[in-house]
Amino acid sequence: MTKIFETPLYPYTRSPDQDVSRIRHPVVVIGAGPVGLAAAIDLAQQDVPVIVLDDNDKVSFGSRAICFAKRPLEILDRLGCGDPMVNKGVTWNTGKVFFGKRETYKFDLQADAGHKRPAFINLQQYYLEEYLVNRVRELEAEGKPIEIRGRNKVSAIARHDDQVTLEIDTPEGPYNLEAEWLIACDGANSPTRRMLGFDFVGRIFEDNFLIADVIMEADFPSERWFWFDPPFNKGQSALLHKQPDGVWRIDLQLGWDIDIEREKRPENVIPRLRAMLGEDARFDLEWVSIYTFQCRRMENFRHGRVLFAGDSAHQVSPFGARGANSGLQDTDNLIWKLKLVLDGKAPDTLLDTYDAERVYGAEENILNSSRSTDFITPKSDISRIFRDAVLDLAEQHEFARPLVNSGRLSVPCVYDGSSLNTPDETTLPEDTRPGAPALDAPLADFWLLDALGNHFQLLAIGTDAPDFLDVDGIRVETLRVAPGESPTFDDRYLGEKSSAIYLMRPDQHVAARWVEYDEAAVRNAVLRATAQA
Amino acid sequence: MLITTPNIPDADGFYAELLDLHESHTKEESDALNARLVLLLANHIGDRKVLSEAITAAKLKK
């Protein structure tokens, strides 16, 4: 196989930092996985110098995450990587559920129209990482302060009040670095977390899954098929999902007491796949792995000057595709806050709200993914009885279908109750309340979300506000939309009202809203959204 | 509010029908029938608060 995941994308080169005793950087990111790369791109786009260290020099091996939801695609748009993702990805919206030998029902995910991005696409994680690396190269070419250092393995870390010190191993020996801020995106086994001695607690699920990506010429449609107790995998579950390039993701539950090394051998994998795909299916194995999973998180994602994001901070079961999707929401939340703190425009307590908001997000993901797992793998006789009852009823009665849980696909987190929100005193639509991510909508000649992000903005609808406002050095720009321009926009942002003012955060979440412009209220809300009031 | 006072007309007839449902079924089939019945009834009630009250009432007071 000569796959992208076998080509070094950021080979080791010697850095001048290796020839001086100790040099200090404003931000160092550990890990060039999807989350570390997203963090670095976000920083560099805003001219914050950033170094990414990775002990490897390639993208992730095998496809790992395959399902990317609308909100992460919107975040990738802001980072300049949305188009290649959506152009390459497989768009799907039909799912089928099978129980035993029978097709129980079919569902359509087609959410409400009027969004630039689809509800989901399927795409191998190595493509996402490749596009992110391409974007890093593009930023470098523009002269932005970003650098990836391959085969730079962090081997020791020490925390101080005003900095973090790192010891790094390279093929040419070790060197030291200092960072004002360290973002640890070094994955589920996070060496940073281990070296600093932080807990990572939660629930282990006693089950094994065989995950195989096969290349096959087949006319299965672009749908997600999920089997409970199929004839080809008795008493267990199975999943079939399409990726680009004729690659199919197959996930087979194997149970707990198995010999992992034995099950992974092609001579044992192939008969299982034949039983599922049919005797005459022709396919090649691209990648096989067996995994068990855990739902767990760190108690806190911020420890002074060390910030954890992505799998290093939290881990969920793959059902619901929340791993990579939620990691991108972490950096989306973190980077604008870190930028304001670095610029001296907000106190460092703003970073505590990264912890609060993303712990809340992680809890939501862990809850959803644990519930899916409990449905897919009943833990007792009675839970299996109810599970099977739901599946039997679902074939004949629509009411039971929402109870079928083969993974609740990732939807964005609404930061209800966040200290950054200004309490809402309006009767504007619920879905765009403070804490919610802005809902996209088509405007006369652009998409709303393409015009939002990276700084604070006022959205002035049917009422006016000044072009811009300076709130203690924080610039707030106004985007005006006329009612009637887009009925979808009006539904999402006005409801029954004829005017509204929304204060948007740099991560496109709503911070506050009113029906009329009031400068004092806006100023207060900006201070509040930056932990200054 | 969960109704906990008599509310089923023809109580004896209902009870007999419930037992008939389980007549000549194995324990396993009966368990499945009961589970389906609970789910159908729960959906019919549909009121999340009443369902929680019923779940609590089913545990009996200590």
Ligand SMILES: Cc1cc2nc3c(=O)[nH]c(=O)nc-3n(C[C@H](O)[C@H](O)[C@H](O)COP(=O)(O)OP(=O)(O)OC[C@H]3O[C@@H](n4cnc5c(N)ncnc54)[C@H](O)[C@@H]3O)c2cc1C
């Ligand atoms: C088998 C498998 C299947 C999965 N399936 C799905 C799925 O279907 N859907 C989904 O959403 N998610 C899935 N995931 C999870 C998804 O892949 C992760 O959530 C995602 O990769 C997390 O990104 P990350 O950047 O936080 O960490 P990672 O992608 O793990 O990246 C961590 C990086 O840190 C680097 N690193 C580690 N230690 C050091 C060190 N000491 N010094 C320097 N660098 C270091 C590593 O080389 C790596 O590049 C799956 C994961 C696995 C393993």
